[in-house]
Amino acid sequence: MHESQIRLKAVSSYVLSPPGEHLTISDIADQSRAAYLALMKSAVSPFRNADLAEWFKGPYRRCVSPAGIMLGRTPTPFAIARGSVDVHVDVLTLQAREEALVALRHLKNLREQDTSFTFDARNRGFITECRDDEGTRGLCPVDxxxxxxxxxxxxxxxxxxxxxxxxxxxxxxxxxxCEMPFFDGIHACARGLSIHVKRAG
Ligand SMILES: [Zn+2]
Known part of the structure; x- marks a missing residue:
């Protein structure tokens, strides 16, 4: 399918129904939050290339596979998604965390829902509209x-x-x-805790 056809089709509504799975819009949101929080942890325990590959194949792949099925796309191989090997994994994860923090701080300080934040991603085909089999409309991340x-x-x-x-x-x-985002009001800070760790012996 041509890229422009994919974009056109993206404005209509896909039904979220991976074979053999009951998946709701809320599940997709949960998985998306868990996946980006997992990558944010690279601030306190830096990712090696293998960790980033695991993230791609695990938490991230789970989030994007429903849209992949809906759009008829195969998952992007890690080597292509990662890009040039000349760019160190620390640089990639730092940039991702910094951009995420800018977005999170922006969303946190909003008084009204911001549609411009999602407009760019939607326009570029990085997210797509869908609805689940309970009829709830929402968005799915696209790979x-x-x-x-x-x-x-x-x-x-x-x-x-x-x-x-x-x-x-x-x-x-x-x-x-540690700049970790959290939602439940309780945060076991890796940086804070490390100050109080007793050394054995
Ligand atoms: Zn912390």
Whole structure:
């Protein structure tokens, strides 16, 4: 399918129904949040290339496979999604975290729902509209080969934000020490805890 046809089709509504799976819009939002938070942890325990590959094949792949099925696309191989090997994994994850933090701080400080945040991602085909078999409409993150890591992160944030904007306005906090975002008001800070760790012997 030509790229422009994919974009045209993206404005209509796909039904979220991976074979043999009951998946709701809320599940997609949960998975998207879990996937971007997992990558944010690279701030306190840096990712090696293998960790990033695992993230791609695990938490990220779970989020994008429903849209992949709907759009009839095969998953982008890690080597292509990762891009040039000359760019160190630390640079990739740092950029992704910084862009994510800018977006999260923006969403946290909003007084009204921001549609411009998702417009760009939607326009570029990085997220697509869908509905689940319960009739709930929402968004799914898309795996497009040309996407940078930070764009993948932003697509996950956009999908979660649209599903529950109030979480971002009311429940989101960002740790000042380690810059980990969290939603439940409780955060076991890896940086904070390390100060109190007793050394054996
Ligand atoms: Zn912390």
């Amino acid at each position: 497009a080969p040309e996407m940078k890591l930070y764009e993948r992160m932003l697509s996950l944030i956009a999908v979660d934000y649209v599903a529950r904007p109030q979480d971002y306005e009311e429940r989101l906090a960002i740790c000042r020490r």
